[in-house]
Amino acid sequence: MTAPPTETPFPETEEPDDQRTAIAALGHELRTLVDATVTTAAPTEILHRMADEVRGLTGQLTGRRRRRAEIPAVDEFPGGVRMYSPVTGLGSPLAPPLRVAPDGDGVVGHCTLGIAHEGPPGYVHGGMSAMLLDELMGWACYAAKSPAMTVSLGMRYRRPVPVETPLRVHARVTGTEDRKAFVTGSISTEETPSVPLVTADAVFVSPGPGRARALFPST
Numbered sequence: 544m545t546a547p548p549t550e551t552p553f554p555e556t557e558e559p560d561d562q563r564t565a566i567a568a569l570g571h572e573l574r575t576l577v578d579a580t581v582t583t584a585a586p587t588e589i590l591h592r593m594a595d596e597v598r599g600l601t602g603q604l605t606g607r608r609r610r611r612a613e614i615p616a617v618d619e620f621p622g623g624v625r626m627y628s629p630v631t632g633l634g635s636p637l638a639p640p641l642r643v644a645p646d647g648d649g650v651v652g653h654c655t656l657g658i659a660h661e662g663p664p665g666y667v668h669g670g671m672s673a674m675l676l677d678e679l680m681g682w683a684c685y686a687a688k689s690p691a692m693t694v695s696l697g698m699r700y701r702r703p704v705p706v707e708t709p710l711r712v713h714a715r716v717t718g719t720e721d722r723k724a725f726v727t728g729s730i731s732t733e734e735t736p737s738v739p740l741v742t743a744d745a746v747f748v749s750p751g752p753g754r755a756r757a758l759f760p761s762t
């Protein structure tokens with residue numbers, strides 16, 4: 544399918560920080576809407592009316608920001624702000640969003656997942672846990688000065704991860720071999736950080752220069 548033509552998303556006079564603030568404000572409201580959508584007990588009449596109103600709002604988001612693999616002007620890639628990341632993006636309705644910071648020889652992430660991320664009732668979907676860990680392990684590689692992509696990811700689900708509970712995600716690179724990085728990660732609650740609920744082991748590989756150019760032509 545051919546992508547529609549790219550339109551100028553913001554007037555050129557708008558500062559990236561102002562754009563990010565606006566993108567984050569819309570992302571926040573949409574995440575609140577997603578949470579309300581999956582928890583509401585409103586009657587069907589209201590749901591039908593909401594569907595009509597949301598359709599009208601969606602129609603106001605005109606244009607298409609970018610083509611596939613084009614990096615948004617508000618982003619820093621690799622290793623920086625990704626406004627629309629499904630894990631860390633403040634502009635993404637899908638993201639928790641995970642807040643990432645350095646932590647000793649690794650990185651730590653903080654977030655709370657909601658009912659929208661549920662697998663077993665009251666607990667986080669296993670795929671969400673894998674996504675959090677995959678992303679944070681990618682950040683650990685970047686922090687170790689080796690931006691890389693996942694080539695294998697092993698998960699161990701030890702205890703269910705509760706929704707609506709502050710979580711702590713940790714990742715660090717345990718070793719490297721040429722372009723490969725060996726990474727571990729874990730998820731625990733903020734309340735009991737010493738008890739890992741989920742652990743992961745992964746191998747990441749930094750693409751060679753030719754491969755990186757082919758994969759990410761706009762970098």
Ligand SMILES: CCCCCCCCCCCC(=O)SCCNC(=O)CCNC(=O)[C@H](O)C(C)(C)COP(=O)(O)OP(=O)(O)OC[C@H]1O[C@@H](n2cnc3c(N)ncnc32)[C@H](O)[C@@H]1OP(=O)(O)O
Nearest residue numbers: 621677678681690691692693694695746748749750751754
């Ligand atoms: C700049 C990035 C920013 C990336 C920023 C990313 C943002 C964070 C996102 C979170 C992370 C993701 O989800 S990333 C998305 C999910 N992952 C992907 O889509 C990756 C798909 N895989 C690929 O495209 C490719 O495998 C690459 C580009 C990663 C590597 O290709 P390549 O450069 O041709 O390298 P290749 O020769 O195949 O492999 C290099 C070495 O790794 C070994 N190797 C390959 N696969 C495995 C494996 N499963 N387990 C062990 N080792 C393996 C090979 O044997 C070889 O070792 P030796 O013979 O040299 O000893």
